[in-house]
Amino acid sequence: xxxxxxxTAMVATSVISSMxxxxxxxxxxxxxxxxxxxxxxxxxxxxxxxxxEVEARALTNIHLIDATVGANIRTDSENTGxxxxxxxxxASGKIPDIVGSSRIKDFVNQYGPEGAFIPLNDLIxxxxxxxxxxxxxxxxxxxxxxxxDGNMYYIPYLPDGKYGRAFFIRYDWLDALELDVxxxxxxxxxVLRAFKTxxxxxxxxxxxxxxxxxxxxELIRLVTLWDGRSSGSDTYHDxxxxxxxxxxxxxxxxxxxxxxxxxxxxxxxxVDAEIFTRxxxxxxxxxxxxxxxxxxxxxxxxxxxxxxxxxxxxxxFKAFAPPASPSGKRIEEHRRIPIKPDGWAIGGTNKHAVETxxxxxxxxxEKGRRLANFGAEGVQYExxxxxxxxxxxxLNSDEPVNNQLYAVGSQLQARGYFQDYNYxxxxxxxxxxxxxxxxxxxxYLIDQFLGVAxxxxxxxxxxxxxxxxxxxxxxxxxxxxLGNGDVEAEWDDYQDQLAKKGxxxxxxxxxxxxxxxxxx
Ligand code: CA
Numbered sequence: 238x239x240x241x242x243x244x245t246a247m248v249a250t251s252v253i254s255s256m257x258x259x260x261x262x263x264x265x266x267x268x269x270x271x272x273x274x275x276x277x278x279x280x281x282x283x284x285x286x287x288x289x290e291v292e293a294r295a296l297t298n299i300h301l302i303d304a305t306v307g308a309n310i311r312t313d314s315e316n317t318g319x320x321x322x323x324x325x326x327x328a329s330g331k332i333p334d335i336v337g338s339s340r341i342k343d344f345v346n347q348y349g350p351e352g353a354f355i356p357l358n359d360l361i362x363x364x365x366x367x368x369x370x371x372x373x374x375x376x377x378x379x380x381x382x383x384x385x386d387g388n389m390y391y392i393p394y395l396p397d398g399k400y401g402r403a404f405f406i407r408y409d410w411l412d413a414l415e416l417d418v419x420x421x422x423x424x425x426x427x428v429l430r431a432f433k434t435x436x437x438x439x440x441x442x443x444x445x446x447x448x449x450x451x452x453x454x455e456l457i458r459l460v461t462l463w464d465g466r467s468s469g470s471d472t473y474h475d476x477x478x479x480x481x482x483x484x485x486x487x488x489x490x491x492x493x494x495x496x497x498x499x500x501x502x503x504x505x506x507x508v509d510a511e512i513f514t515r516x517x518x519x520x521x522x523x524x525x526x527x528x529x530x531x532x533x534x535x536x537x538x539x540x541x542x543x544x545x546x547x548x549x550x551x552x553x554f555k556a557f558a559p560p561a562s563p564s565g566k567r568i569e570e571h572r573r574i575p576i577k578p579d580g581w582a583i584g585g586t587n588k589h590a591v592e593t594x595x596x597x598x599x600x601x602x603e604k605g606r607r608l609a610n611f612g613a614e615g616v617q618y619e620x621x622x623x624x625x626x627x628x629x630x631x632l633n634s635d636e637p638v639n640n641q642l643y644a645v646g647s648q649l650q651a652r653g654y655f656q657d658y659n660y661x662x663x664x665x666x667x668x669x670x671x672x673x674x675x676x677x678x679x680x681y682l683i684d685q686f687l688g689v690a691x692x693x694x695x696x697x698x699x700x701x702x703x704x705x706x707x708x709x710x711x712x713x714x715x716x717x718x719l720g721n722g723d724v725e726a727e728w729d730d731y732q733d734q735l736a737k738k739g740x741x742x743x744x745x746x747x748x749x750x751x752x753x754x755x756x757x
Contacts, residue, residue: 262296262604264595271593272304272333276322277579277651279643281308283337287646288613296604299596304333320344327353332584334593337651341391342382342578346690349390355583355590356388364591365598368392371655378576380755381687385695392597392653393580398661399682400673401471402455402571404560405539406531408553410437418557422462425531425560429507432530447530448502449509451519455533456512457714459502460486460495461570464562467492469686471574474707476747478686483747487710488735496717496724503718513715524554533571537661540669556672558679569681576687580653600654609654612647627663638664689750698746702739709738 275283283303284290294300307325323344326332332353338344345354361368372379383389411418411428414435419425429447431437438445450456454473461467466486469477476483486492502508509515509523523529524542527549532539536556546552559567583593599605611618611625618625631641639661642648648660662670676682691699713731717724724731 262599262602264297264299264592264599266298268294268298268300269589269592270300270302271335271587271589271596273301273335273337274305274322274326274333275303275335275337275581275651276305276308277337277339277649280646280649280651284646288616289608289646289649292608292613293599293605297596297599299592299599301335304331332586334584334587334589335581336584337581337649337653339577339579339651341580341582341651342393342688343690345390345582346384347696349384349388349582350386353585354390355585355587356386356390357392357583357594358388360583360590360594361389361598365594365601367598367601368594371601375575377687377755381576383754384690385692385750385753391580391582394577394650394653395575395655396573396577397656398658399572400536400676401573402533402535403539403556403569403672403676404531404533404558405554405672406557407432407437407529408555409551410530412551413437413439419560420558421561422563425462426502426507429502429531430505433506437530438527444528445530446509446523446528447507448532449515449519449523449529450512450532451517451534453513456499456508456718457496458533458570459499460492461568462560462562463491463495463498464564464566465489465491465493465495467570470688471571471685474711476686478684478751483686483689483744483751485710485740485744487714488732488740493724493728496714500718500720500724504720513719527552536669536672537665540666540672543666543668555668556675558675559681567679567681568683569676570683572682572685574685574687577650578688579650581651597653600652606655606657609647609649609652610657610660612642612645617642617645617647624659625657632664689747689754691746691750695746695750698742701742703743706735706738706740706743709734 273283282305283301285301285303290301305322306329307322320340323336323338323341326336327348336354348354349356361372378393378395379389382391382393406418406428408418410432414431414437416428416431417424419428432445432447434443436443436445448456448459452473454467457467466477466489467473468475468486474487477486499508503512509519515522520529520532520534520539520542525545525548539554540556542554543552545554559569561567581597583590587593600609607614607625611627614620614625617631618627620626627638631638634641639648642660648656713722713727716722
């Protein structure tokens with residue numbers, strides 16, 4: 238009798254608390270419709286019937302109505318129509334209540350101060366406790382997304398997890414040639430040379446391609462092996478912060494030394510002769526043909542190639558720690574950036590700014606964050622001991638887990654949300670997790686540049702000089718690596734040309750923006 242009463246009481250309590258919980262997320266009593274422009278390469282337009290959206294609607298009572306214009310419906314990775322869609326939307330003269338897009342940051346930071354978007358700072362302080370808490374805990378992220386007028390105009394997609402790319406090598410080839418895992422740049426060079434000359438794939442032909450990369454800037458990344466830098470962020474060729482100053486990696490001494498050595502590697506055949514042209518299928522082709530020896534690429538997807546051990550006897554392509562430079566430094570330059578220029582903003586004519594910021598805040602609640610990361614409960618995942626765990630049919634499907642999530646409106650990067658690395662960890666294979674542990678132990682990651690927001694005057698200087706400086710840098714870089722010039726002999730002339738083309742002016746506006754934004 239006592240027990241029965243207790244159980245009844247427990248059931249009653251849990252019903253009440255779950256009802257109270259659902260109430261907690263309700264933003265308005267009567268359903269409120271808000272229009273949305275949404276465009277991202279993975280999601281050409283917003284779909285009102287995504288299961289994640291259906292659940293968010295039921296919880297919040299906010300109904301988003303698709304009003305996307307100018308979306309480029311090409312879904313290949315070369316889709317560059319994203320900013321174009323924003324421009325078309327602006328040209329149409331009607332800005333929806335919510336605008337979500339990839340590369341929205343510069344757009345809202347330019348047009349927000351002119352009134353096209355509503356500044357979010359006060360709205361967050363007064364109506365969005367979860368967002369407020371997030372930014373209080375991560376002031377560097379607040380600084381990074383603020384416009385030149387000090388206001389935030391968008392809520393970003395915030396990636397989780399630190400690790401992105403790593404050095405990978407064929408451990409079975411090292412074994413075949415009785416070589417150790419290289420610890421220094423000299424040892425790495427010796428290993429690549431052995432791959433080139435000692436037939437580790439055993440077919441009697443010198444067909445091995447020692448270093449290859451899907452993206453050619455991953456060759457330039459190797460200047461870090463000589464204390465150079467190739468980028469300050471997860472974007473190729475980006476500026477970097479050194480001793481509190483913005484500099485460009487392609488003007489530094491370590492870069493010169495690195496390019497000199499990479500030209501030598503290229504000439505000796507230690508680097509894929511087609512590195513600048515082979516493109517995105519390089520990894521798939523060179524690994525499955527048993528030709529590729531080493532690369533620098535993403536942990537999870539690259540580790541996945543160990544499935545080739547079914548076809549290639551002993552195949553083992555695993556991460557190794559960044560080789561030490563001649564001065565003894567070991568760095569991994571690439572890491573996940575904590576903040577993307579993607580996300581969403583409130584249109585300047587939105588009549589329900591308070592309800593909208595509350596809706597944005599919903600995605601930063603525990604429930605909303607789970608929905609944004611894992612899909613719908615009971616469909617994509619189940620709660621086990623307080624954790625969202627993907628269902629077996631999701632993990633074991635032929636369709637990659639992320640693609641399954643994109644299809645239901647989860648991991649939607651034109652939405653402002655905080656990713657949960659646990660979503661990815663559940664489908665990272667043992668080789669990726671082992672590699673990440675190795676990099677974690679060595680602490681090879683370095684700080685990164687999170688970008689600046691220009692005033693209109695600074696923007697003009699940047700736009701006037703930077704494109705030609707950048708083009709010149711990239712043109713010289715490729716020429717030197719291919720051996721059609723000598724970086725050492727031409728270095729002074731190169732510096733003179735950078736000065737003439739306005740690099741100093743660009744660095745001046747970068748630094749003034751940087752100091753304003755980060756209080757340097
Ligand atoms: Ca061979």
